[in-house]
Amino acid sequence: MKIAIASGKGGTGKTTLAVNLASFLAESRKVVLCDLDVEEPNSGLFIKGNLIHREDKFKMIPEWEKEKCTLCGHCQKVCNFHAVIQLGDQIMVFPELCHSCYACSELCPVDALSMIPQKMGELKQFKKGGLSFVESRLDIGQEQAVPLIAQTLEYIDKNFDDDFIKLFDAPPGTSCPVIEATKDADFVILITEPTPFGLHDLTLAVDTMRELEKNFGVIVNRHGIGNNDVLSFCQKKNIPVISKLPNDRRIAELYSRGSLIYQKMPEFKKQLVNIADYLLKLQEEGIR
Amino acid sequence: MKEIVIISGKGGTGKTSITASFAMLGGKDIVVADCDVDAADMHLLMQPDWERSEDFYSGVLAEVDQEKCVKCGNCADVCRFSAIPIIDKKYVVNKLNCEGCGYCFHVCPTDAITMKEQNVGKWYISNTKADNVLVHARLGIGAENSGKLVAKVKNEAKRIAKETGKQFIVADGSPGIGCPVVSSLSGADFVVLVTEPTVSGLHDLKRVYQLVKKFNISAGCIINKADLNTKVARQIEEFLREENIIHISDLPYDETFTKAMTNGQTIVEYDDANLKNILVNSWEKIK
Structure with a gap:
């Protein structure tokens, strides 16, 4: 079962939930947690496991071979991303704009643009007790998160069979990286906070999940602050509220140190038990 | 004209609440740009009149x-x-x-x-309760090209600032280090980094600052919830010293942030004591 943890708004508790839920579930089951917030991966700060594998991740970009080129200009014409530009008698490639579609390379009449790998980030796999943890981080200056997220998901598919509960810590927002991180999930948890910003961004996230035709539910974090609008919204839209995590400065303090919360706070653990039950029941019922 | 961009790396550190306060304090001297186009929240605090809207292709x-x-x-x-x-x-x-x-x-x-x-979305020009203009946008569901919409929002803000002779553009950025952030940094004169003293706050601050460095823009930092973890707060201060980042101010861990937001107000409207003073001083330093 693949479960993605997402949120419209940043800082609502995605990582807190992901690391605590994964560690808790791993006490009794096979679990892999995967940090797909490749721009700012944080789960690893809480899961301090042993590194068992690392690899560089590449995207393919064209490389210009001057000797072969006839300067026909076709590459520039077919590139929809302005990543290949002809300037006088030079062809310039802008790797950060390239989407690796291969059009310039394969449509070049004289094979003057071959595709070569360019490093965009790295993937690491850790193990901590029964928990496997995979994170990818995008190199600074690389603008596109989607290709790295896609390759990380391929790695998970290849290395972890269906016996594993797979938890994905998704990036914030509602644009293309979030779609990539959630599109293969069997179930999506949207975590929010009961404030106007939380509600506004939850609304966008719900629209996104409906568009993707996903099964999803909501977890309200920092329950007790703000107002009741998030709960009324969920009720009105028939969205299940899986759990309400308490608002407590001690949680923020534990988080700030990189500690797991459920091991120190029974009231938080109680909520995790409920969340785990909910998800395991979904699994038994065979949601897809 | 000075273009000030507020970013954080990590989400939920208080960027928008702080930016909205600067938008209030700057009043008619500034143009405000909400560059967090895929989760734009600034309008919830600024009472925009949605005067003009246009589709973005x-x-x-x-x-x-x-x-x-x-x-x-x-x-x-x-x-x-x-x-x-x-x-x-x-x-x-x-x-x-x-x-x-x-x-x-x-x-x-x-x-x-x-x-x-x-x-892929819509962009808007609005007059706000702070007697200034807000340029904001809404990205369509799952749309790509958020970087281009950010560029559109910023360019409109620039155009308005130029035409109306405003001194400052204040832009609220998005979390992360990817294309929308790159787009909001391009052309900026000063970056305000909003962080929090948590292991992830520090980690993300360091990563996003590496990106800022590539643009050669000078930066200042506001540590929000500074009293949450004094040990990490000291590590942040150390990092700021090493990198010559101006330490603008510290804000305490305070639920007033949420209360103001729930009231549809900026912090400087809601709070007339400590938080307001810190933000007023911060704005004076930044401009």
Whole structure:
């Protein structure tokens, strides 16, 4: 079962939930947690496991071979991303704009643009007790998160069979990286906070999940602050509220140190038990 | 004209609440730009009048004309994004997978594929309760090209600032280090980094600052919730010293942030004591 943890708004508790839920579930089951917030991966700060594998991740970009080129200009014409530009008698490639579609390379009449790998980030796999943890981080200056997220998901598919509960810590927002991180999930948890910003961004996230035709539910974090609008919204839209995590400065303090919360706070653990039950029941019922 | 961009790396550190306070304090001297286009929240605090709105078109997606299609499969073969699956014996474009590269369009022997320009969102120009103009936007669901919409918002803000002789542009950025952040940093004169003393706050601050450095923009930092973890707060201060980042101010862990927001107000309107003073002083330093 693949479960993605997402949120419209940043800082609502995605990582807190992901690391605590994964560690808790791993006490009794096979679990892999995967940090797909490749721009700012944080789960690893809480899961301090042993590194068992690392690899560089590449995207393919064209490389210009001057000797072969006839300067026909076709590459520039077919590139929809302005990543290949002809300037006088030079062809310039802008790797950060390239989407690796291969059009310039394969449509070049004289094979003057071959595709070569360019490093965009790295993937690491850790193990901590029964928990496997995979994170990818995008190199600074690389603008596109989607290709790295896609390759990380391929790695998970290849290395972890269906016996594993797979938890994905998704990036914030509602644009293309979030779609990539959630599109293969069997179930999506949207975590929010009961404030106007939380509600506004939850609304966008719900629209996104409906568009993707996903099964999803909501977890309200920092329950007790703000107002009741998030709960009324969920009720009105028939969205299940899986759990309400308490608002407590001690949680923020534990988080700030990189500690797991459920091991120190029974009231938080109680909520995790409920969340785990909910998800395991979904699994038994065979949601897809 | 000075362009000030507020970013954080990590989400939820208080960027928007702080930016909205600066928008209030700057009043009619500034133009405000909400560059966090895929979760834009600034309008919730600024009471915009949505005076002008325009559709934003950017990028293209493939579409197959079934009448012209001879089912040769060239399009599906060349597509690197598995975006043209066969459904009911027809080649149909999966819009979520399509990157809009147009490779399929070039290899189709019967011109059955057209590349259609996409409406990926809307952008707005509003007058706000702070007696200034807010340029903001809403990205469509799952849309790409958020970087381009950010550029649009910033360019409109610049145009307005120039035409009306404003001194400052204050821009609220998005979390992360990817294309929308790169787009909001380009052309900025000063970056305000909003962080919090948590292991992830520090980690993300360091990463996003590496990006800021590539742009050669000078930066200042506001540590929000500074008393949450004094040990990490000291590590942040150390990092700021090493990197010559101006330490603008510390804000305490305070639920007033949430209360003000729930009231639809900026902090400087809601709070007339400590928090307000710190933000007033911060704004004086930044401008």
